[in-house]
Amino acid sequence: MSKGKILVIDDEDIVLVSCKRALLPEGFEVKTAQNGIEGLRMLEEERFDLVFTDLKMPDIDGIEVLRIIKQRWPGTGVIIITGYQTVDSAVAAIKLGAYDYIEKPFTPDGIINAVNKALEDRKK
């Protein structure tokens, strides 16, 4: 039994790989999607405890993904990762119900902490 099911949506392979390598050894189940559409399709198929999504993606952006997740699967936590943080986008994300906001580049410890915190909060 894993500590939690996590979906990472990002158009950059290296980010997906980094998340996997950071979180898998910690006992999380990690799946990845290359874009927002694929991510949402995977969410249809199975339930995830936590979703990491990039803000800027080619098809639909992270804010849109966040909105859809919060509409259809309100129990799923969302953490935004972005390489280009602006106050506006952060405010918009938090207003829409994002749990946290992580800037690239992140460290393995940084992302593990964020996941642990989010999952712990969910349990409460």
Next chain:
Amino acid sequence: MLVKKSLHSLTGKLIITIGALMVVVSAVFWYFLVQRQEKELLGNSVKYGSSFLNHVKESTRHEMLAFQPLLVQQTLEMLGSGEGVINARILDAKGRIAYSSIKEKKGVLLDKNEMPCISCHSKPLERGEMPSWVVNRGKEGYRILTIVRPIHNEPACYTSACHIHPKEQKILGFIKADLSLSVLDETVKKQKIAITAFVIGFICLLSVVLCTILWKLVSVPLSMLTHGMERVAAGELNYVVEIKTKDEIGELAKAFNAMTAELSIAKEELIEWGNTLEKKVEEKTGEIKKGQAQLVHSEKLASLGRMAAGVAHEINSPLTGIVTFGHLLQKKFSEGSEERQDIDVIIEQANRCSNIIKGLLGFARATSVEKGIVNLNDVINSSLNMVSHKADFFNIKIVLNLDETMQPIIANASQIQQVFLNMIINAADAMEGKGIFTITTQKVIDNGKPFAEVIFTDTGQGISEESLPKLFEPFFTTKPVGKGTGLGLAVSHGIIQDHGGKILVRSKLGEGASFFVRLPIYEG
């Protein structure tokens, strides 16, 4: 001064017109005067002639009644010798000369066309005491008055002893006299000459007077005005026509002077406009050039910012990989091992990259951060507090000239602090740990709007002329590699511009530098 003297001039025309009029009027006047005088004189002559004929009649009456022809002849001769009498005749009823003051004419029958026969033989004889008369031109050049009166029959005549004249005969004969009109002619001639002379003299005098008046009143002032106009036309706008009369010409001159004065003022204004226009055009051109340069500069910075943002976004993902795998690898080697140290370098450098990118993003961010009322002096004090304890500032004298009456501005305090910190740190770097650092705040007017100005003046190495235009470009730095990112001023520039302000620099190599940060004053 040139005055027109020809007949085409106003004076000439007036004189010709008036002269002609006067000549005509005078001629008419002269004609009627002479006619009237002559008529009067002639009338007098006729009266005189008539009384002469009466005298002849009365003188010869007695001799006639006594039938003494010799005595009649003698009396007639005596009377005929009087002054102005050419001859005196007594004619019988048939026109034959009965007696004559000139002897040889006696007995000659007068022509029917001659006086007095013509009077009866051309038309019915007018019965009356008044004699008929005629004036003829004589051979000597003067005129001759021929005057005739009939001798009517009367009781004494037909009752006389000689019984020559029957009672039925109405006219017994005629007395005819030729009287010389030379005296009258002479008088008339003299009067004609006198009147002519008078008229000519009068015309001449009038002409001279008129000429003088016209010359003085019209010609001279007009030529002065013409001269003035020529001078003004030639560009001499301060020329004044000196006519001080109070007539229409004087008023014209006054108006002319006023006009030239106005012209002069207008011309001066035009010239001044021309001059200032050039200056203004130069100024405006300069401003436009400056504005254009600024526009190009900010456009350049903006596009650089967009590029930086794109680059930052792209680089952050690979950096995530480097940092993550670095950290993962790091855990596999014991602390202090050579591998661990190498990996630490990788992570450290990756973090440095990350910091550079954060700076870039700060520069590129088109921020619409929350702004509030900010007191610039407070921001300066808190910024100084943050750095003054650092070793770099131990030997730097910090001077504050803060305007305590400075009005607040609308800004994001932390961004403004970021800018000020950047200025302070740059100054410290430039001074290399020693010197005087002055911060001044004051109010200035820029383009008619009030600005709060903060001046950061250091006594450092200064900025070279070549570096000045590139100062606000991202990645431009004069600091040693690794010490500055070249983003501080670029970010500051972006922030101040976002606040509606501007940053200006004044510096010379070796003479320190002054940075002027201007932010609009809150007037609400």
